[in-house]
Amino acid sequence: MTTGRPVRVALLGCGAIAQAHLRAIAANPGLIEVAGLYDADRGRADARAAEYGIGHVYESWQAVLDGDADVVAVLLPHDLHARFAVEALAAGHHVVVEKPLATTLAECDAILEAAAKAGKRAHPVHNRIYDPGTDAAREFIQSGAIGEPFLAQTVGLEPPQTVSVRPWLGTKAGGGGVLMAQAVHPAYLLRWILGDITEATSISGARKVLDMTSEDTAIAIYRFKAGPIAEMTGTFGLNVGPWDHRVTFYGPDGYVEIGSRHGVRGLSEKRFGDREIHPLLPDLEWGTGFARMWADYAHGFRDGTPTRVSGADGRAAVEMILAAYESAQTRRTVDVPLRS
């Protein structure tokens, strides 16, 4: 690809999350542009094209494969990620695949192998790694403000509407429940800060709020190679908002919390000279991470530069979730890496 030309992206799937990607691409003029949209529901693709001023809607998936887009963004129900990503890679396109990268390790490996064979890149959408709040928390930790983190906790409180607006998520097409669909975000965030895990333990809630195939509420506990432990709680059962997402890292000298309602806050006597909780970054703009992610990936596609997040990171996040499922099913602590 010639340096300087915008990276051209075909969007596959024009549902809810396509809007975040369209806005993120529009926030990077000259670097990325939309080649066209495709959705099995043609009306939905046409509506999105009109809404975002996109000039091209593909007639078929084959037309996307045969087209001149550099990248295909796979924004589909989870059980379709691997099939479409592999086809796009085999046809010579890079891929950016919404989270989770795929629903099994075999599917993740098929994507990574197709990318290696085609000499193309496959990235998962781990957008929260690109949030300014994540950078603020990571820098706080790396500065030594809280000492070496030894414990982390994450909470994801969402309503049943998360599932009801995308009914496939309540079926086998979700590849799991709240852990696969929601907690994969805090899972990759924990790994970004604390490194790889060595074991997982998990239970799922038996008092279900939603009528869905998999769990609507779960707790997973992880041990990290470097020593820390973490607890991750997620639910789709909270009817009454406001809802919340929080990730907190604790060290001997304080803590730092990334929260969707309060921004990033930290306590560190070393840093602040007191024992109060201080705001580090008050305003968290949810969409910013998508724009920064696309910029990083586009430079990688165009200039061959390394990126913050790779396909292997997508696989590792899926493995964290699958290890939790194996634990819940077997009622045992499960060693990681999993035997795939």
Ligand SMILES: NC(=O)c1ccc[n+]([C@@H]2O[C@H](COP(=O)([O-])OP(=O)(O)OC[C@H]3O[C@@H](n4cnc5c(N)ncnc54)[C@H](O)[C@@H]3O)[C@@H](O)[C@H]2O)c1
């Ligand atoms: N990163 C985030 O914060 C975030 C937030 C929400 C959703 N997501 C992820 O985005 C992905 C899509 O979720 P969504 O909320 O947009 O779902 P959605 O149900 O709103 O949209 C899915 C779209 O895919 C289309 N589709 C289904 N099968 C197709 C096929 N065979 N060919 C072409 N189009 C097909 C549907 O018509 C629909 O428009 C999922 O992986 C989900 O987990 C990520």
